[in-house]
Amino acid sequence: MHYQAKTVATGADVADFISASPRPADGAALCALMRRVSGLEPRMWGPSIVGFGARKYDLASGKQGETPAIGFAPRKASLVLYLKHAAGWDDRLARLGKHGVGKGCLYINKLADVDAGVLEDLVTAAWRETSPG
Template identity: 50%
Template sequence: MAEAKTVPGDGDVAAFIDRVEDPVRREDARSLCRLMAGISGQPATLWGPSIIGFGQYRYRYDSGREGDTFRIGFSPRKSELVLYLTGATDDAGFLARLGKHRTGKSCLYVKRLGDVDAAVLDRLIRRALDRVDSAYPS
């Protein structure tokens, strides 16, 4: 079985954020870092070369594949912020109140935090963390 590429490392999260080229995305990354750390009660950890994760859990699929991943996280990509929020992107009614965004399987894509409702985003992050905590208690 292939080794996971996204594993926790000892990279400097603040230095990583400082290297984000776009000044708005850099400030948004700092804000997300504070928000997710506050919600999760966990420090930011660099996972792989470009994902900032909070907390950790071990998963195991019915196929037998297992591994470790972060409970919630984000990545300040070049064109947008990617928030990794397991199970929080499946409520279309709730997402309709968020503002300008798009979704993937368990990802929320946002150009800038100013485009979304902060209270709705906070709730989505909390919902994702609750779902992970429920499925994978510590």
């Protein structure tokens, strides 16, 4: 059986996706933040993730998969940020404000719940951890 990743980069329009999402204002703000940090334009990954750059990861099969270097999904229940943990992660989270964490995910109900400067530090550290060079 051949493994086919569900989350692959697509040509879908990011602005259309964000404006139709349950959280258009927060989605637009996160997109602007990640664009500023990465210096890249966003791409849709699968039907619901806005991603910047790409990074490889190892699969149990010995093959490699690809995922956005940093990204987010403006879901109904919360904003989901996909960020690789970097040095100082726990320290920053302690200062972030109201949030939740999961495996490889940071959950925020709304951007107004968190410290914007700390969020930018988290995104910047994650980008530096995953971006080449």
